[in-house]
Amino acid sequence: xxxxxxxxxxxxxxxxxxxxxxxxxxxxxxxxxxxxxxxxxxxxxxxxxxxxxxxxxxxxxxxxxxxxxxxxxxxxxxxxxxxxxxxxxxxxxxxxxxxxxxxxxxxxxxxxxxxxxxxxxxxxxxxxxxxxxxxxxxxxxxxxxxxxxxxxxxxxxxxxxxxxxxxxxxxxxxxxxxxxxxxxxxxxxxxxxxxxxxxxxxxxxxxxxxxxxxxxxxxxxxxxxxxxxxxxxxxxxxxxxxxxxxxxxxxxxxxxxxxxxxxxxxxxxxxxxxxxxxxxxx
Numbered sequence: 001x002x003x004x005x006x007x008x009x010x011x012x013x014x015x016x017x018x019x020x021x022x023x024x025x026x027x028x029x030x031x032x033x034x035x036x037x038x039x040x041x042x043x044x045x046x047x048x049x050x051x052x053x054x055x056x057x058x059x060x061x062x063x064x065x066x067x068x069x070x071x072x073x074x075x076x077x078x079x080x081x082x083x084x085x086x087x088x089x090x091x092x093x094x095x096x097x098x099x100x101x102x103x104x105x106x107x108x109x110x111x112x113x114x115x116x117x118x119x120x121x122x123x124x125x126x127x128x129x130x131x132x133x134x135x136x137x138x139x140x141x142x143x144x145x146x147x148x149x150x151x152x153x154x155x156x157x158x159x160x161x162x163x164x165x166x167x168x169x170x171x172x173x174x175x176x177x178x179x180x181x182x183x184x185x186x187x188x189x190x191x192x193x194x195x196x197x198x199x200x201x202x203x204x205x206x207x208x209x210x211x212x213x214x215x216x217x218x219x220x221x222x223x224x225x226x227x228x229x230x231x232x233x234x235x236x237x238x239x240x241x242x243x244x245x246x247x248x249x250x251x252x253x254x255x256x257x258x259x260x261x262x263x264x265x266x267x268x269x270x271x272x273x274x275x276x277x278x279x280x281x282x
Contacts, residue, residue, distance in 0.1 A: 003084040007050040008129055009036040009092040010069060016111035017130075018100075019120065020057070023107045033110075034126045036092075046088045058109070059101030060094060067091050073227045074128050074255045084228055089129055124148075128257050148212040148253075149173055153201040154267035155193025155219075158275060164188040165278075166197035167270030170204060179204050182270030184278040194219045195240040197271065198226075202247045211252040216259055218268075223258040 011018035019033045038053025040046055051062050070089040102109050112120070114130075122130075150171045157164040167182035185196050198215060205213050217223055224230045225241070232241045248254060261268065276282040 003086060005040055005086045005088070006037050006125070007040060007046050007053060007088050007090065008038075008125070009050055009054060009066075009090050010129070011036065011092045011094060013094075013111050016113055018109060018111055019122070019126070020102060020106040021108040021110075022123075023105055031121065032123055033120045034123045035129060037087075037125065047090070050088075050090045050092070054092065057102070057104055057106055059103055060098050062092060062094070065093060070129075072128055072258075073224065074125075074257055085125060087125055087129060124255065128255070148214055148255075149178070149205065149208075149210045150214045150216055151201040151205050152216045152264055152267040153194075153197040154217065154264055154271050155190060155195070155197040156268070156271040156275065157188055157190040157193050159187075161187055161189045163275050163278065164190070164193040165271040165274035166193055166200055167267040167272070167274065168197060168201040168204065169266040169270065170201070170208065170210075178208055180266065180270060182267075182272075182274035184274045189236065191219075191221070191234065192236055192240065193271070194222050195237055195244065197267070198222065199240055199244050199247070202244060202250075206247065206250050212254070213251055214255045214257055216257050216264065218259055218261040218264040220258050223256045226256040 009018075018036065020036055022032045022034065036054060036058060038049055038057065040049040041052075044052070047066060047068070050066055054060050054062055067090060068088070069091045072085075072087045072089060074085050074087075100109050110120075152169040152171070154167045155164065156167075164185050164187065165182055166185055168180065169177065170179040172178050183200065185193060188196070194217065198217065201215060215226075221230065225232050226244070232238055273282060
């Protein structure tokens with residue numbers, strides 16, 4: 001499987017984030033925006049690549065410290081296949097006097113507030129990175145800008161192993177809730193519960209006829225395994241993992257995204273409610 005490695009910068013001015021308009025627009029006339037993004041050239045360190053990217057594409061020289069913020073992995077479509085993406089994310093500090101001059105791959109730029117993101121068509125990578133941000137509130141609807149449905153999944157186990165439940169919430173590309181619920185799955189480990197939650201979310205997405213879907217989980221191991229970063233070696237997980245891999249073929253494109261637990265509260269709540277109902281604790 002091919003892997004694309006990029007550096008991306010989160011440039012903030014007070015409570016606003018810098019996004020760039022791509023020079024090559026879509027054929028339907030709708031412009032595409034993204035966070036400042038660049039390749040790593042041979043022999044370059046990632047921090048050198050982000051500084052060069054900002055100089056080449058934004059016409060700025062980074063005079064303040066650039067700090068590593070996160071490393072994000074996700075899958076995205078490339079023709080009829082899936083492409084593994086690894087984005088090295090930096091926080092970039094610019095002086096207040098810095099003037100940006102969009103050039104080469106970009107034709108314009110804007111500083112916008114998080115709640116305004118739904119007004120712009122952002123590329124999938126930028127959406128994934130922004131969803132990792134701690135300052136993103138629940139009122140920010142990134143489902144619209146992702147241009148795909150989003151399936152939130154979570155599993156819980158009280159005892160690990162112990163009584164376990166799964167939860168899910170499916171949101172359409174326009175922000176409407178298509179399905180939400182949870183089920184008790186018996187006694188299991190938390191890892192098994194997480195995979196059963198993903199399997200149920202996939203099954204429901206297929207039944208709804210969804211073709212382009214982002215699956216969101218707060219379990220980093222599951223996301224990394226689905227993205228091919230780590231192998232599944234646990235015998236209890238392998239049968240479920242194999243089922244999920246077969247179900248992936250039913251989508252035209254899908255991505256697996258890790259988020260913080262507080263960004264997955266709906267699915268978590270449904271998983272715990274399922275266990276409560278089983279024991280009359282609701």
